[in-house]
Amino acid sequence: MSTTKSFQCLVCRLRHAAQHPPIRRQFHASSSSQARKRFPSVKASELSEAGYSExxxxxxxxxxxxxxxxxxxxxxxxxxxxxxxxxxxxxxxxxxxxxxxxxxxxxxxxxxxxxxxxxxxxxxxxxxxxxxxxxxxKKRGLEATPVEEEKEEVDLPMLRLSQQTGLSLDEIKRIRVKNLVSHRVVNQTRMGKIQSIYFLTIAGNEDGMVGIGEGKAAETEDGRRQAMMNAIRNMKPVARYEERTIYGEVEGKVGATIVQLSSRPPGFGNRCQSLIFELARAAGISDLAARTPRSRNKMNVVKAAFQALTKQRIPEDVARGRGRKMVDVRNVYYGGQVL
Known part of the structure; x- marks a missing residue:
């Protein structure tokens, strides 16, 4: 008996291949796309209105x-x-x-x-x-209980702070608060060494108001809260040119630390060290340059920068001191309003 394969023409081979496609190897447990059930796609316009009958x-x-x-x-x-x-x-x-x-x-x-x-x-x-x-x-099988009025817990220190500053509680919550300096301090007394934690915090509404506050307490949370309230209580207005930078160049000095602030054009950004950057952002200043040529003590840097921001001389004060009248040529300072 011959074991050779019988000869087939090309047409027969193509017909056989079309009737018996090769089996693909499956690399996952799910069934092949040919074996899956096919559901006819129905458009929204072809949906019957039977489900929405009158x-x-x-x-x-x-x-x-x-x-x-x-x-x-x-x-x-x-x-x-x-x-x-x-x-x-x-x-x-x-x-x-x-x-x-x-x-x-x-x-x-x-x-x-x-x-x-x-x-x-x-x-x-x-x-x-x-x-x-x-x-x-009673409907749920429970005994009827008197209706208790829900009362919000009032934070007395925050209420007192609101009364002192004239700000509402919502405005106080929206203030940007940032802790910049914290370290442990020791007070030597006749009873021994008493350890406390010191905090230096800044607070600002990002719209021309900024303040710094210090707090010290034995507990971390108490010291941080004390510094935050002092910062909000000490908030002062900061003069801003075009609501983005300062007026000219100002300088502040605390101890051996000197901070020099300079105004910059739009899009320059706050190019200064991190402590002054956070203080400027809290005050709503977006274009500023700063230098600290001498000591860079963290506490003194923050205090000197705050001093420099709050002691700016605006052009209106300079004109009044010289007995002159200021003319707003660019219609920027007075916002286009003629005084």
């Missing part, structure tokens, strides 16, 4: 038993206003947090999820409201 006379009669005539007119007007085609084409599933946890068109009453209210339930709720009790407590 109310039948029987349904309207049942609704009239539950709703008044005015409410029925509103329901009919709403049904006419909303097109079934628009519902089919533009309908979307809700993704907001207030959505219900199950799909329902609210057309049928469910005995567990939707418990209908009876006249007895309404009387009980009204009686509970008159007596000052929670009307929904």
């Amino acid at each position: 109310y039948t006379p029987r349904e309207k009669k049942l609704l009239s038993l539950k709703y008044t005539s005015e409410q029925m007119k509103i329901i009919e007007a709403g049904e006419k206003a909303v097109s079934a085609v628009d519902m089919a084409q533009q309908g979307r599933m809700r993704t907001d947090p207030m959505r219900i946890k199950y799909l329902d068109d609210f057309a049928t009453m469910r005995p567990i999820l939707d418990r209908p209210l009876t006249a007895e339930d309404i009387e009980q709720a009204q009686r509970g409201l008159q007596e000052g009790r929670n009307p929904g407590s």
Whole structure:
């Protein structure tokens, strides 16, 4: 018996290959794309309006038993206003947090999820409201408890700070607060060494007001809170040219530290060390250059920069001191207003 393969023409080979495609090797557990079920794609315009049919006379009669005539007119007007085609084409599933946890068109009453209210339930709720009790407590199988008024806890130190500064609590919360310096200090007494933690904090509304505050306490949180309140209490206005930089060049000196601040053109940015950068950002300054040619003690740098920002001389003060009148040539200083 011959084991050689019989000769096939090219047409037969192509026909056989078309009828028996090669089996591809699967590298994952899921089935191949050919073996998956195919569902016909349906366009929104092809959806039938059967799911959005109008109310039948029987349904309207049942609704009239539950709703008044005015409410029925509103329901009919709403049904006419909303097109079934628009519902089919533009309908979307809700993704907001207030959505219900199950799909329902609210057309049928469910005995567990939707418990209908009876006249007895309404009387009980009204009686509970008159007596000052929670009307929904008995429905859940709980004993009725008096309704307690929710009172927000008032922070007395923050309330006192609001009264001292004239700022509301919301404005105080929006103030930018940054702790710049913190280290441990020791006070030698006859009873021994008493350790405390020192904090230097800045506060600003990023709109021309900035302040610095110091705090010291045995506990970290107490010292930080004390420094924050002192910074907010010590906030002072800072003169800003075009609400982005300072007027000319100013200098501040505290101890052996000297800080030199210079104005810069728009887009220059705050090119200075981190301590002065945070102070300028809290004050709402975006274009500034600074130099510290001498000592760079952190506490003195912050204090000298704050001193330099608050002692600026604006052109109006210079003109008044010289007995002259300032003319706003660029319409920038007075914002285009003629005085």
